[in-house]
Amino acid sequence: MSATTQPANRNATILGRIRLTGILRAITGLRIGGAAGGLAIGALDNPVVRDPLTNQPYVPGSSLKGKLRSLSERIEGLTTNWRINNVYIHVCTGDRQNGRNPTYDQCPVxxxxGVPGDQYPSAPTRLLVRDAFLTESSVRELEALRLDLPYSEIKWEAAIDRVTSAAVPRQVERVPAGAVFACEMVYTLYEPRDVNRFWTVVRALALLExxxxxxxxxxxxxxxxxxDLTLTVRPRPHYDQPVAQLPQRTFDSVDALLAARDDVLAWLRxxxxxxRQAG
Ligand SMILES: [Zn+2]
Structure with missing residues (x-):
């Protein structure tokens, strides 16, 4: 690994954090793959992941984050060169021979x-995505419905045999359309230009929609x-000296946030x- 592929900030001092909260609404039924037979019910394939304490379905932060990363890699046309189990993701290696593979510092993703710890031992991940649980009102709504399973529905699909035209039915479990989950993401600023990098997250939300x-x-x-997106900024000094009201802005939708890009970035800075520092 040449020196130019090393991350610039090896001390990883936290300069501040941006918290993004909002709700994630299922517009169509939501199938979240989980460990079949583990948290799952019976023999259904691709089960919704359930919280073992409440039996309620939730969206694991890892699946949300993984999807946001994958979409960000694809819009940038980055090489997917790193194998994690059966999935290939993009990780910067600075190897320009093999498709589009920028250096870490130039990489938008x-x-x-984040990158595997053994590739860049001190390259901190900016974004963390928390597990998203059903909101209380959504729990009440789903309980009021007569669903096939607790908080979820069974959808029958059919695979058509191309030779015999026979329909082969299969069951899938989905969180019904209309379910609402509470989302939280925390983005850490380690260097001034991380403010601009935050836009990768906002753009990924639009790509996911x-x-x-x-x-x-x-x-x-x-x-x-x-x-109902809310951006809250906590600059480093406010971890030692908390203030009553941290700087905060709200947006109805991802599109509203996207449309205010330059304004929002200047406000975040x-x-x-x-x-006053170079971005
Ligand atoms: Zn990269």
Whole structure:
């Protein structure tokens, strides 16, 4: 590994944090793959992941983050060169011979979503995505419905045998359309230019709204929308000296946030106390 592929900030001092909260609404039924037979019910394939304490379905932060990363890699056309189990992801190696593979510092994806620890021992991941649980009102709504299973529905699909034309039915479990999950993401600023890198996250949310979460997206499942977004900034000094009201802005939708890009980035820089440093 040459020196130019090393991350610049090896001390990883936290300069501040941006918290993004909002709701994630299932516009169509949501299938989230989980460990079949583990948290799952019976012999259904691709089960919704359930919280073992409440039996309620939730969206694991890892699946949300993985989807946001994958979409970000694809819009940048980055080489997927790193194998994790059976999945290939993009990790910066600085190897330009093998398709588009920028250095870590130039990469729009790796500093935000992270790299394997043994590749860059001190390259901190900026974005963390928490597990998203059903909101209380959504729990009540789903309980009021007469669903096939607790908080979820059974959808029958049929695979058509191309030779005999026989329909082979299969069951899939979905969180019904209309379910609402509470989302939280925390983005850490380690250097002034991390403010601009935050936009990778916002753009990924827009990409996801036009894509799908979970599985069987091409067959209708997994359309989601983010609503009631709140950005909260906590500059480093406010961890030692808490203030009554941290700087905060709200947006109805991802599109509203996207449309205010330059304005929001300038505000984030100012609120984080990084306005006078090079970005
Ligand atoms: Zn990269």
């Amino acid at each position: 790796c500093p935000v979503f 036009d894509d799908y979460l979970g599985s069987y997206g091409s067959r209708g499942s997994g359309k989601v929308r983010f609503e 100012e609120a984080a106390g990084l306005a």
